[in-house]
Amino acid sequence: MKKPEFYMKKAIKQAYKAESIGEVPIGAVIVLDGKVIASAYNKRNSSHDATSHAEILAIKKACKKLGDWRLDGAEMYVTLEPCPMCAGAIINARIKKVYFGAYEKKSGAVMSNYRILFSGSLNHKADAEGGILEKECSSILKKFFSEKR
């Protein structure tokens, strides 16, 4: 079994793809039985679509690949702590565990501001682990925003 860092590096690669087209650099991959089944990066600006976060795009790709809205047993690796929309989508897709890199104090909906994955009242619960390659994940974002200013 590969370590979380192995897959997080793939998510970071996706984040760099976002950066290369001027998007806020956030990337995600979905893994099932050790195999990456979907990769995506944030495209909110270029797609003119408020829902085009890396996590949502990755979930849509994985659902399409499996032909099922249920991603039972799948894991997500994402460079930034998911927002409420994405945490909700993770629950709706029945993802088993989420590994994220940087913490997002304001809009983070896994551990920081909301704890949506752990709610007992939703139809599903997911595990989570934060801080995977945290420095690298957050430095991509910091660099992007400092160059924007």
Place this chain on the structure above:
Amino acid sequence: MKKPEFYMKKAIKQAYKAESIGEVPIGAVIVLDGKVIASAYNKRNSSHDATSHAEILAIKKACKKLGDWRLDGAEMYVTLEPCPMCAGAIINARIKKVYFGAYEKKSGAVMSNYRILFSGSLNHKADAEGGILEKECSSILKKFFSEKR
């Protein structure tokens, strides 16, 4: 200015479209300056996509129509209280106000279980009003689930 009930009836029409294809009957419309700019209904099963809730599909259509991920000033009318994913998408799309029909005690993320639209820590806040044509909105759902059993 038209009353919320006027637009909720259009959302209910969408819910009936979902029902007609065997989907959980939930419908949504997005209104800008009094005009419906997007209509959608739940397609989770038929699209094999965990993100295909009525609200997400309506937001995607509205973004496409306006060519912008920001739906500033827009209102959403939806037959059921949005879940965390959809409430998060409403915030991400900067929708101004959400009118919903039936309350959803377990997964409702506007007033019932979470209050995501009113959070001061997210980048945007939205207004909300629940219980618009509540009886009709919830009876469509009750009928659907009782026939399923």
